Amino acid sequence: MLRLPSEFKPEALPATLPCAQPLDAEQQDKLAALRVQAETLAAAHPDDAAWLTDACLLRYLRAARWQVAKAAERLGNTLAWRRERRPHVLDPDYVMPEAATGKIFVNGFDRYGRPVIYLVPRRENTKPSRRQMDHLIFFLERAIAAMPPGVEQVTLIIDFTGASLFNSPGAGVAKETANMLEQHYPERLGSAYIVGAPWFFGQVFKLVSPFLDTVTRDKINFVDLKHKPEEPKSTKEAGVEQNGEWTPAGVPSPMWDIIPPEMLDATIGGRYVFRHEMPTYWEHLLAETVHYSPELPPGVSATDVANGTVNGVRTEMN
Structure with missing residues (x-):
């Protein structure tokens, strides 16, 4: 990892x-x-x-x-x-109930050294809330902390495999997420790949896309797993390396060209067999992305976290 x-x-x-x-x-x-x-x-x-x-x-x-x-x-x-x-100081214990199923995780890097963030709607375990959005923010900050020197962007993969209308983000959540990324994390998105988008996401995207900057919109690629190449291209064939320098390939770029197969999850065409085991993953994530002293959000006490409540609302998985 x-x-x-x-x-x-x-x-x-x-x-x-x-x-x-x-x-x-x-x-x-x-x-x-x-x-x-x-x-x-x-x-x-x-x-x-x-x-x-x-x-x-x-x-x-x-x-x-x-x-x-x-x-x-x-x-x-x-x-x-x-x-x-x-x-930058969200307490891991506060977002841990959201992270329990691995619906968002950071794992691996693309050919530009950009951390890869996976969003997996089929693993959704909570209802829309501030803590749910804080969970996404937490992983954005952790991905930023994992960036090698000179890298400023992330690669985002939304894997809709096995997702349904009931566990996928609605238009409100999608719009809030897009607005947060545009306003407060500008120029942080390198590329985004939406894998196996179901019919209903097309309607959500139509509602959200007008709010996206054209530069951001051009970075979003829809991926059909049925059209996966037999073998991912090499870095040079993908257009990543030219004349000894690393230069971005044209947009849109196939996901399999930009992310090395040994770094891409096997469930979406890569060769990396990754099993999300929460205790082990959480321990490594926190150890490898240390960049702050965590704090709880305003109005949330350590007792709330210990008791499984946040502002009086139960926080265990539903």
Whole structure:
């Protein structure tokens, strides 16, 4: 778990990352201008400083198409959201009831060194709630903590195999998730693969897609397992490596080309036989993605967690 693919070349990574490309004079001026505004936004909150790296500011600038005022507005909104939701310090014990079935897990890397996050609707075990969304946020933060140096994005796989209308996310949840990713994790999505999408998800996607930025929408690929190639292409054949440098292949790219077969779950065409055993997986995940001291959300006490209640609501699986 959380291992780099054998074909990954860390020394070649900087050539592929937007933030690693040399900034021109105008971009440097805009980064400096946003830095001034970020310091003003964080003046009363010293804890924000560690998060406001140049790489972070550049993600907001790229998402705002280099409009400083727009980037500063979005950055301010995210800072307010982070102070309220505290995504980087969510307590594992708080989200553990959501994680028990393995409906979301981080495992492996794609050919760009991006952590792969799996969402498996058939394993849904709770009703929509704030804690359910915090569970997704928790894994996003853990995937970010697992990123090798120079990597800023994740690859997302939603595996609808065996899912039904009753355990799949509805339009409300899908819209909230899309909005959170767009507003508070800009430029974090490298690619997304929706495997075996059932008919009803098509309706959900039609409702959600208008709210997605065109750049984000172009990163979403629908995968039909019936059309899996006999053998995944090599890195070079996939368009990942050209002239000795790592350059992104065209979008959409087949999932089997971007994720090495030894890193891709066997249930969706890879060769990695992974069995989610909660105690073992949880122990390794927490040990390998240490980057903060966890806290419980406001209004949730250690007693609530120990008793299986959060704000008076039972939290065991249903």
